[in-house]
Each structure stands twice: as C-alpha cells, then as structure tokens.
Amino acid sequence: MKQTAVIIARFQTPYLHDGHQHLLRGIREQHKKIVVVLGVAPVRFTKRNPYDFHTREKMLKAFDPELIILPLPDKRSDEVWSRSLDQLLRTTLPGESFILYGSRDSFCTSYKGAFETMELPASSAHNASDIREQLADHVLASEPFRMGVNYVCQNSYSRLFPTVDIAVIDETNNTVLMGQKSEASGWRFPGGYCDVTDQQLEDAALRELAEECGDVKTGPLHYVGSLRVDDWRYRHESDKIMTTFFITKLKEGQPQAGDDLARVTWIPIDKLPSLITQQQIIHEHEPLCKKLLQFLSDNPVHF
Template identity: 50%
Template sequence: MHTKPTGVIIARFQTPSLHEGHLEIIRQVKEQHNRVLIVLGVSPVKGSRKNPLDYHTRERMIKQQFPEIVVLPHSDQKSDIVWSNKLDELLHNTFPHETFQLYGSRDSFIGTYSGRYPTVALPPVSDYNATAMREAISDKVFDTEEFRAGIIYNTYSLFPSVYATVDIAVFRNNKTELLLGRKPNESAWRLPGGFSDPTDESFEAAARRELQEECGTFEPGAFEYVSSVRVNDWRYRSEVNKIITTLFVTDLIYGEPTAGDDLEALRWVNVKDIPQLIDHQEITDTHIPLMQLLLKKYSTQD
C-alpha cells in the first residue's frame, strides 16, 4: 500500500516570532502532506548573533502555533556529506516506516544536500530577512518580566569565555629601558596593550595594532612572544569569564612614541628601577606579573 510521504521543512527560524514567510512555507507544505515535520538546524556556537536562539526556544515558538507538528533538532556539521547522512538517519530512525520529501528555500541546504530523499525548493515569500529582523530589534528594551528572564536565560546558556588581550613591552637602548603608559584618572603605570579584535589575523597583529593606536606610528622591531598569563582584572574578579593576555616584546627601531587612544601619558623607565616602582605601587596591579616575567628574562642581560 502506497503512503504519502511526510513533508519535512529544514530551517532555522532564528526570529522572535514566526513571520509571514515562515507561515506561508508551513502552509504550503501542509497543503501537500498529511504529516509535516520541521527540522531545526542547531549551531555548535551558543548564543551567537547569527544563531541567538537555542533549539528549545524555537521549538516552543513553533509549537505555540502548530502543536501538531513534530519538531526535531539537527546539529550542524563541518562536512556537508556527514550532515546529509545524519539528517537521513535522524528521519529514518525517528519514523522508520515513512518516506520523506524535504523542503527549503532556494539558498538553503538543498545545494549541498547529498542524501537519499527528494528535495523541493520553495520560492521566497516576499522579502523576509531573518538577519535584518534580528538587527531591527537587537537594541530594543521591553518592559516585561519575560524579556528580563530571557536575558538571564541566554546569559546562563552561554559557555564561559576567555577574553583575549595583548600587552607589549617596548625596549630601547639594548633592553635597558622599558616604555610604560598611564591611563587618565590613574596614577599607576602599565604596558601598552588592549583587547584582541575578531578582525585581527593573529595575536601578533593585535599587538601591532594596539601599539600603534596607543603609542603612535614609531617603528618597532620584530615581535617576540614571551608568555600568556591569566589577568586578575578587577572587572572580572567576581565573574565566570576571565581575561588571558599574551605578552610580546619588541625594540624601538626609530621614531618617538606619543600617547594616544586611551593612554594619557608615556614614559621610559630603567629596567633596574622596576622593582622599586612595584614596591611603591607605581605599577598597576594586573601588570606586576608581566613585569616580573620581563625582569626574569631581561634584567640580567648587559
């Protein structure tokens, strides 16, 4: 006896509600099939801007309007072939006696799917762009308990993070003098540095960028990696997330550093004077471990 295949919608639905485009796709598939499944893609990255909503949140959004539709999660894979095979296994293992027809938009999974089930590309319904919808509400604040609870839920769902920073020890005169900077409203001195950016190609590139932003366009030499250190930054002492900095060393080739970005002043200090500066609390506390690493490596050099 021939049975009608089950219609399977492959989608992400990364929007705060089902928009008209979603509803039209579901309506079209329901017209063609007695039974409809929705398979939601699940990203390995939690809480990203591209995939802000977890599976359970999206499943409940769909079930609120379509309680009869079965919703299944399907994890993203590095390999399209592996993803296709696992999708077939998911459908067959969940409903072993059924056949399936898969639906998606023209720019969705269809171009890379290599599984055994037939696919149908649905025409786009008007101009519903999920990314644009997310961006439109990304800075809106709603005065509801549910909104605040959602922020807490999302925050607790994220993996604990390490924030990457870079610090740069610039030497001159055969590593006898070290460049230090001071921030506004602070009295202690520190190494130039700052947070790495997602656009930086490497920590070395981040160090070069930060040094130029904070100390001007003088010419440094090659950057040498010294160490990486977890920073006991006051902003994160009671937080799960922490900072780990990467320390680099370079030499002044020519030019004169000038304070910029978030540094108010620069000064050269003799390396032999650093222990006294630490004793007099003239070095910011988070940079004392970095200074001790530099002393251990360079203070004995002639």
C-alpha cells in the same frame, strides 16, 4: 504510503513572519504529518544564531502543536550533514518515506542524501537576518523580555578574552616604555584586546602599540609569556582575560600617548622592582613586570 513532509530550516527569528506561516500552512494542507528539522549551530547565542533549539521549538509548537521538531547539528561538510539528516529521519520515523521542503536560500543545493527534495517559491519579502538586525536595539519593558536576557546569559559558555601587552625596550638607555591612563595613576605596558580583524597575536600587539604610543618603529616581537589577568572588572565574573606578553626593541621614533593612555614615559628597567614595592605599577601588570625581569635575566644579550 503518503510521504511525510520534512521542513529543513533554521527559523532564527523572534517570531514567525508571514513567509514562515505561509510555508507551514501550505505544507499542512498537503500533509498530515510534518517534521521540522532545525539546524543547530556549534556556537551558541551569536548574532547569526541567537536562538537555541528549545526556544525555536516552543515558537513552532505554539503555532502548530502537531509539528514534530527535531534538532540537527551543523556539520563540517555537506556530505556528512546529509548523512546525518537521513539517519535522523530514519531513526526517528522508521519505515516512512519523506519529501524534504525548503524555500529561499534553502538546504536543497547542499543536500546530498537519499530523499526527494522540493524548493518552494518565496511567498514574502521578509528576511530573518533583516528582522534580527532591525530588532537588535529593541528593548521591551516586559518580564518575559528580561527573563529572556537572563536565559541567554545563564546558558552562555564562559568566555576567555584574549589581550596582548608589549614591552618596548630602549637599549641605549636600558629603559622600557610604559603608560598611564587618566583614571589610574599606576604604570602599565601598552596593550589591549585582540580584534577580530587581527590575523595573529603579533598583529594585535603592533596595532595596540601604534594606537597607544604613536609612530614608533620596533624590531621583531618575541614571546615573553602568557597569563590570566586578575582584572578588577572580571574578578567576580565567570568570564576572564588571558594576555600574551611580547618584548621588542625600539628602532626609532618618539612615543606619543594615544587611545586610552593619557601619558607615556621611559622607565629604567632596574627601577621596576622598587616601583612594584611602592605600588606604582598597576596590580594587573605586576606579574608582567616580573616576567619581563626574568626574561631579561635569562636573555641578557639577545632576545
């Protein structure tokens, strides 16, 4: 019985480059039946994996309608992935024997399964990662391009963006550090979005504090609470913001406004309720002020 060819690849490109086409044509010359197993990442529509299974399936079918296209989700370990691959092939095409083909940076070194593998020499200098990067800012005027953008947006999971806010307390004067942005008159706590370089939320809080308030030294951070922020930018979106609120004590330093804060000042803590009533605290940070006052009421001496 002639073996069925199996190509294990991702094909994460907007088109089949010369190397892809050479691979498919070369294997087609030797095998009447070809199965393409497409790796499916657990996270959708990322820079490394921008195309979902159905998009890549249609691209391959347009090149060769007789291809059998199968999805294979990524797994935590090579062993589990290899067993899943073997089971997928045996279930889909029972009783057949297979030879698994790969090319540059292929699956061959990771595969721990039962079937024969063959790594083919690279026939082109094209690289899918380079192509994706080169085309990252390539905007087309076509309707299909706009439909593709909409497809990604409509089929992406709703996102929850993590942020941090920090209440710095000056015990000497019983005040809290707050700031204002140039385009908003209300007072707010220093804070901002977490960054992918932050190792923990505390790191994000200290980074944001330094960026917005300069070189101030503080004591340990203490958790006050967390809540979903009623941010006007996301009010009509499915994406939302969740902030983690910390409190700390000033040790030394004179705050200087930086980043997107136009000014900073020390506000008496006992004035916060009246500032909320007078709408001098931005709407999004009113719940944080209330959490701070409750926290200080529950922890009057130490925090």
